[in-house]
Amino acid sequence: MDDGRKVLVVVMDGLGDRAVKSLGQRTPLQCANKPNLDWFAANGTSGIMDVISPGVRPGSDTSHLALLGYDPFEVYTGRGPFEAAGVGLVGKPGDVAFRCNFATVDSDMNVIDRRAGRIKTPDTTMLASAINGMQLGNITATVREATEHRAVLILEGPDLSPYVSDVDPHALSSIQSSEPLRPEALVTAQAVNEFVHKAHEILRDHPVNRRRIEEGLVPANALLPRGAGVFPNIQSFQERYGISASGVAGVSLIRGICRVCGLEVIEETGCTGGTDTDMDAKACAALRELERKDFVLMNVKATDVNSHDGDPRSKIESIERLDSMAKIIKDSIPEGAIVVLTADHCTPVELGDHSGDPVPLTIYSDDSIKDDVTSFDEISCARGALGRIRGVNLMPILLDKANRSEKFGA
Amino acid sequence: MDDGRKVLVVVMDGLGDRAVKSLGQRTPLQCANKPNLDWFAANGTSGIMDVISPGVRPGSDTSHLALLGYDPFEVYTGRGPFEAAGVGLVGKPGDVAFRCNFATVDSDMNVIDRRAGRIKTPDTTMLASAINGMQLGNITATVREATEHRAVLILEGPDLSPYVSDVDPHALSSIQSSEPLRPEALVTAQAVNEFVHKAHEILRDHPVNRRRIEEGLVPANALLPRGAGVFPNIQSFQERYGISASGVAGVSLIRGICRVCGLEVIEETGCTGGTDTDMDAKACAALRELERKDFVLMNVKATDVNSHDGDPRSKIESIERLDSMAKIIKDSIPEGAIVVLTADHCTPVELGDHSGDPVPLTIYSDDSIKDDVTSFDEISCARGALGRIRGVNLMPILLDKANRSEKFGA
Numbered sequence: 001m002d003d004g005r006k007v008l009v010v011v012m013d014g015l016g017d018r019a020v021k022s023l024g025q026r027t028p029l030q031c032a033n034k035p036n037l038d039w040f041a042a043n044g045t046s047g048i049m050d051v052i053s054p055g056v057r058p059g060s061d062t063s064h065l066a067l068l069g070y071d072p073f074e075v076y077t078g079r080g081p082f083e084a085a086g087v088g089l090v091g092k093p094g095d096v097a098f099r100c101n102f103a104t105v106d107s108d109m110n111v112i113d114r115r116a117g118r119i120k121t122p123d124t125t126m127l128a129s130a131i132n133g134m135q136l137g138n139i140t141a142t143v144r145e146a147t148e149h150r151a152v153l154i155l156e157g158p159d160l161s162p163y164v165s166d167v168d169p170h171a172l173s174s175i176q177s178s179e180p181l182r183p184e185a186l187v188t189a190q191a192v193n194e195f196v197h198k199a200h201e202i203l204r205d206h207p208v209n210r211r212r213i214e215e216g217l218v219p220a221n222a223l224l225p226r227g228a229g230v231f232p233n234i235q236s237f238q239e240r241y242g243i244s245a246s247g248v249a250g251v252s253l254i255r256g257i258c259r260v261c262g263l264e265v266i267e268e269t270g271c272t273g274g275t276d277t278d279m280d281a282k283a284c285a286a287l288r289e290l291e292r293k294d295f296v297l298m299n300v301k302a303t304d305v306n307s308h309d310g311d312p313r314s315k316i317e318s319i320e321r322l323d324s325m326a327k328i329i330k331d332s333i334p335e336g337a338i339v340v341l342t343a344d345h346c347t348p349v350e351l352g353d354h355s356g357d358p359v360p361l362t363i364y365s366d367d368s369i370k371d372d373v374t375s376f377d378e379i380s381c382a383r384g385a386l387g388r389i390r391g392v393n394l395m396p397i398l399l400d401k402a403n404r405s406e407k408f409g410a
Numbered sequence: 411m412d413d414g415r416k417v418l419v420v421v422m423d424g425l426g427d428r429a430v431k432s433l434g435q436r437t438p439l440q441c442a443n444k445p446n447l448d449w450f451a452a453n454g455t456s457g458i459m460d461v462i463s464p465g466v467r468p469g470s471d472t473s474h475l476a477l478l479g480y481d482p483f484e485v486y487t488g489r490g491p492f493e494a495a496g497v498g499l500v501g502k503p504g505d506v507a508f509r510c511n512f513a514t515v516d517s518d519m520n521v522i523d524r525r526a527g528r529i530k531t532p533d534t535t536m537l538a539s540a541i542n543g544m545q546l547g548n549i550t551a552t553v554r555e556a557t558e559h560r561a562v563l564i565l566e567g568p569d570l571s572p573y574v575s576d577v578d579p580h581a582l583s584s585i586q587s588s589e590p591l592r593p594e595a596l597v598t599a600q601a602v603n604e605f606v607h608k609a610h611e612i613l614r615d616h617p618v619n620r621r622r623i624e625e626g627l628v629p630a631n632a633l634l635p636r637g638a639g640v641f642p643n644i645q646s647f648q649e650r651y652g653i654s655a656s657g658v659a660g661v662s663l664i665r666g667i668c669r670v671c672g673l674e675v676i677e678e679t680g681c682t683g684g685t686d687t688d689m690d691a692k693a694c695a696a697l698r699e700l701e702r703k704d705f706v707l708m709n710v711k712a713t714d715v716n717s718h719d720g721d722p723r724s725k726i727e728s729i730e731r732l733d734s735m736a737k738i739i740k741d742s743i744p745e746g747a748i749v750v751l752t753a754d755h756c757t758p759v760e761l762g763d764h765s766g767d768p769v770p771l772t773i774y775s776d777d778s779i780k781d782d783v784t785s786f787d788e789i790s791c792a793r794g795a796l797g798r799i800r801g802v803n804l805m806p807i808l809l810d811k812a813n814r815s816e817k818f819g820a
Contacts, residue, residue: 021777
């Protein structure tokens with residue numbers, strides 16, 4: 001292992017696209033000026049990658065699991081546990097996690113504002129800590145605030161099941177009783193209902209809410225769990241591959257994926273996960289991590305945001321900022337290191353959502369076999385020597401190139 | 411689903427080939443003049459496709475199952491049920507279907523003509539209806555004539571099994587007793603033998619056969635079941651993908667595949683499944699279907715027939731007629747629709763049978779990313795941006811492009 005090589009995987013979120021009418025039937029990647037991204041394509045080996053499987057539209061969570069080598073069809077247990085991990089709450093396998101909204105209910109428990117007036121921290125922090133640690137028989141509830149009006153809930157105890165219905169009515173109507181969706185989930189459903197009831201009693205008279213009412217704001221007097229999922233029994237990255245690893249990401253859900261897989265998550269100032277991300281700072285953080293770790297995955301979100309906004313011009317600008325970021329990486333590649341440029345999924349600007357198209361992929365190292373690809377884009381990479389691979393193939397390929405994989409057979 | 415796009419899949423049967431000596435080591439596709447097929451390649455994204463799996467020689471049935479997104483290794487249960495469905499008999503999951511020949515036997519039940527003098531309808535229609543509905547204890551036998559001397563038999567009842575041997579001796583010898591190939595198939599084997607015996611008694615003295623003997627023709631006095639297969643428990647296309655679909659095909663077996671998968675099968679005048687198929691009429695029928703349905707698969711058989719005949723010149727002519735058909739489609743593509751050109755398998759003319767070579771594939775839509783493929787043939791498509799996919803990948807890719815697939819994860 002001592003001669004193992006470093007690996008940096010740069011995930012440019014939602015980067016790939018389809019032919020865009022307003023760009024003359026070209027993709028934003030084809031239109032952007034990106035000499036540094038192209039340098040990697042020209043000096044590396046390129047291909048295209050079905051992150052999950054051909055035609056399957058990846059979420060950001062399932063795609064990052066696949067990029068880290070975990071088959072999402074085996075280990076993905078719903079968004080709840082990964083959102084919880086995103087705010088730092090990593091439960092044990094078997095613990096059940098929920099996404100929650102702070103909401104406003106009337107005296108009959110009808111939801112009158114699903115986001116409690118878009119409450120945020122520090123109010124949510126104080127309210128969450130008032131509920132955190134609640135005992136429900138032999139079940140413990142852990143609560144933490146997340147972004148804006150959101151929170152996460154983890155139930156820890158014997159015989160829990162994720163097969164319970166949502167309390168959140170997803171509309172302005174009466175909150176729902178959590179029901180067991182399978183017989184073995186009765187205890188969990190009862191715990192959820194008891195939690196919602198007790199949380200309401202605590203929140204109703206909490207000083208934060210009394211203050212909000214005095215200020216003319218709606219109180220956050222209920223917490224509405226939804227999307228139950230069990231923490232998967234995932235072998236950590238270190239255990240699975242025998243390497244140390246960090247994740248550099250601004251997006252909470254992706255941090256959660258990294259944490260559940262056992263990567264150390266780096267919180268870098270200036271990396272917010274929005275279009276105002278300081279990409280250069282993120283690249284510097286990733287390169288710093290690469291000095292002390294074997295493997296670093298970094299996610300840069302901006303292109304995905306532009307695509308969800310349906311804005312091809314901004315996407316081109318983001319790609320050009322990614323290119324500046326790529327220059328920093330190019331100029332500081334540690335000796336022998338392997339650098340991967342790719343995306344977690346395509347987000348076509350005309351679609352405004354993730355698609356199942358394959359993503360471009362370049363794997364660079366100083367011993368790459370060079371194909372004749374000289375541009376990092378959807379079409380050029382498709383002609384590359386890597387052909388068409390799957391997301392779960394990436395880690396074995398990288399471990400092999402990094403001299404870190406075992407021979408199968410003699 | 412309302413903004414879902416239409417999909418037309420054009421399956422040119424047995425289209426792909428190998429290098430043909432008499433064509434100067436080129437394939438019929440490389441030799442044909444086909445500006446319209448090439449237009450789709452030039453304006454779409456191309457690749458090659460292993461319809462089943464690399465090197466596996468597909469039947470027309472297994473290949474069409476794969477093209478419709480059903481893994482033939484999971485759902486293919488033998489040819490019987492799909493032949494039965496081809497003539498309109500779609501049994502329930504668990505019913506056992508057989509292909510049969512009308513045959514001529516002597517008084518010792520030796521087969522003296524396996525095709526009963528190539529008997530055909532209306533004789534077979536009358537004979538089949540004389541046997542149809544026979545009761546074998548609590549098992550009901552449904553019989554219907556098929557093409558030429560063929561018929562299909564479906565057994566319906568409790569505890570049936572497809573694991574029984576053929577009655578058809580596949581040679582001029584004594585008819586065989588159907589034997590259970592597994593212990594649980596004893597009841598089915600007994601029912602088959604009883605059916606064959608009773609059918610012989612009914613057919614022997616049937617007026618149609620008395621008339622045939624008077625005319626100097628051999629009587630069709632036996633029905634010989636073979637190729638038992640159970641109707642698979644297939645989720646219908648509508649249920650599986652949430653879209654409406656039609657199949658336009660002249661070949662009975664392919665109609666059967668479509669029917670079992672829940673596609674509406676269109677019977678179009680002039681579409682016979684032979685080389686005399688009016689391809690243009692078939693294209694018009696497919697385009698009409700596309701107005702009222704989300705998805706249409708059409709199969710055009712001529713090239714496969716030319717290949718089975720070992721006739722490269724005729725195959726080139728058929729390809730040029732396919733090209734005229736492609737012009738009709740090109741000129742009438744509904745807005746936003748996705749058009750797929752491909753084959754169900756290669757049928758090399760020098761081999762005269764299906765081969766396991768990958769087939770050429772072009773997926774066209776108005777937002778296709780354009781690769782540099784400008785000719786629709788085996789070699790040019792292999793350089794395309796789709797790379798090399800499998801038949802079962804096609805439907806997920808098309809559903810994604812049609813905005814009809816669910817995101818996996820968040």
